[in-house]
Amino acid sequence: MxxxxxxxxxxxxxxxxxxxxxxxxxxxxxxxxxxxxxxxxxxxxxxxxxxxxxxxxxxxxxxxxxxxxxxxxxxxxxxxxxxxxxxxxxxxxxxxxxxxxxxxxxxxxxxxxxxxxxxxxxxxxxxxxxxxxxxxxHIRSMRWYLTILWHTIILGVVNAWLQYKRDCKTLQIPEKEVMNRRHFQAQLATSLIQTNTMKRGRPSMDESRAPRAAMARSAPPPDVRRDNVGHLPMKVEKRGRCVHCKDGYTTTACIECDVRLCFNDHNNCFHQFHT
Ligand SMILES: [Zn+2]
Ligand SMILES: [Zn+2]
Structure with a gap:
């Protein structure tokens, strides 16, 4: 109903x-x-x-x-x-x-x-x-066909999440790594919005402008990371922890993902993160 x-x-x-x-x-x-x-x-x-x-x-x-x-x-x-x-x-x-x-x-x-x-x-x-x-x-006074459309979208999301949980079980992914419904939906939305698109207002190479990476806690979902669109390196002023290996410190960042990634003689986290 x-x-x-x-x-x-x-x-x-x-x-x-x-x-x-x-x-x-x-x-x-x-x-x-x-x-x-x-x-x-x-x-x-x-x-x-x-x-x-x-x-x-x-x-x-x-x-x-x-x-x-x-x-x-x-x-x-x-x-x-x-x-x-x-x-x-x-x-x-x-x-x-x-x-x-x-x-x-x-x-x-x-x-x-x-x-x-x-x-x-x-x-x-x-x-x-x-x-x-x-x-x-929660949307009030909506046209009847939009109500059905939205319900259908919700069904799609629920179905995708159930399928995802089933796949995680098959792949024996530990339970605490499996996303809950809210997290899954948020990641799905991010993927749909950001995949295959480039950020507007590209940051300049101006050293004074640190990317939002300075504050970024979470990396974009895999669909965005691996879409091969606009993932170019830039140098940022402030050194910070690499989001991929989690123990390297670097000033290299991805313009698109807004996160720092190692790119040095030993590590190419920039490449690994995007494939
Ligand atoms: Zn790294
Ligand atoms: Zn990137």
């Missing part, structure tokens, strides 16, 4: 009991880790819930789409749930125990196989929702 209370209402939905009942409903398919595989904006659908309700709890109906072999199952528990799958269907049906509020005792309810599979993996969607909710953008 993308929270939205604006004027446009063609595809806006109301969902009772949700923290943000008004908004755009989005179908999303995720893995158990919350990585998004596919999504679509909900545009409304037909209802046959009443039919199933008559047949009682545990009743279900299904259709198979022959061309792509997709199975749709609508199952009635205390309300109708519709599930789609390319590999699962209604069979085998097992029994689950549910509390019957009106009769005040436990009852056995039939559960199609697809529902069982869904329950096993549904955590992914909740995980993704919690990630996107945590870093919500």
């Amino acid at each position: 993308i929270p939205f209370k604006g004027k446009f209402s063609g595809i806006r939905q109301y969902m009772k009991g949700k923290p943000h009942p008004w908004g755009f409903k989005v179908w999303a398919r995720t893995g158990i880790s919350g990585i998004l595989c596919d999504f679509d904006v909900y545009q409304g659908s037909v209802q046959e819930e009443k039919e199933l309700k008559k047949q009682g709890r545990g009743s279900f109906d299904f259709r198979v789409e022959q061309t792509h072999n997709i199975c749709a199952v609508r199952w009635y528990d205390n309300r109708a749930v519709t599930l789609l799958s390319t590999f699962d269907g209604p069979q085998p049906v097992d029994k689950i125990t549910r509390w019957d509020k009106s009769a005040k005792h436990y009852v056995e309810v039939s559960r199609p196989s697809i529902v069982k599979t869904y329950n096993r993996f549904m955590g992914g969607i909740d995980l993704l929702d919690s990630f996107t909710a945590k870093y919500k953008f």
Whole structure:
């Protein structure tokens, strides 16, 4: 659900009991880790819930789409749930125990196989929702399509971060070196803004003008460092620590990165830093 209370209402939905009942409903398919595989904006659908309700709890109906072999199952528990799958269907049906509020005792309810599979993996969607909710953008009175666009961008960022964490795990990178979501997003933004661009207002070789390197604590992200655009050396007045080897002192700096880097008879940190 993308929270939205604006004027446009063609595809806006109301969902009772949700923290943000008004908004755009989005179908999303995720893995158990919350990585998004596919999504679509909900545009409304037909209802046959009443039919199933008559047949009682545990009743279900299904259709198979022959061309792509997709199975749709609508199952009635205390309300109708519709599930789609390319590999699962209604069979085998097992029994689950549910509390019957009106009769005040436990009852056995039939559960199609697809529902069982869904329950096993549904955590992914909740995980993704919690990630996107945590870093919500706050923009008021936005056009409805911008709301969807921004949400899509956030999804992209969350997905990239989850993928990044997965890669770090595969590469056995120590946990404390793995960026958290905030850091990752900041670095991503820096990369998108600075990669393949040259700094405006190029510092002159004027010795009196120290680069911001004098204060720089962090080097630009690898995407910027390795973009081969505008990384030229300059001399600065004040000697300072090299950001690459961390123990050399130098007056050589990169104009683009605003950091000091050794370039002497023994070390070429300038080269290593940029490759
Ligand atoms: Zn160095
Ligand atoms: Zn540089």
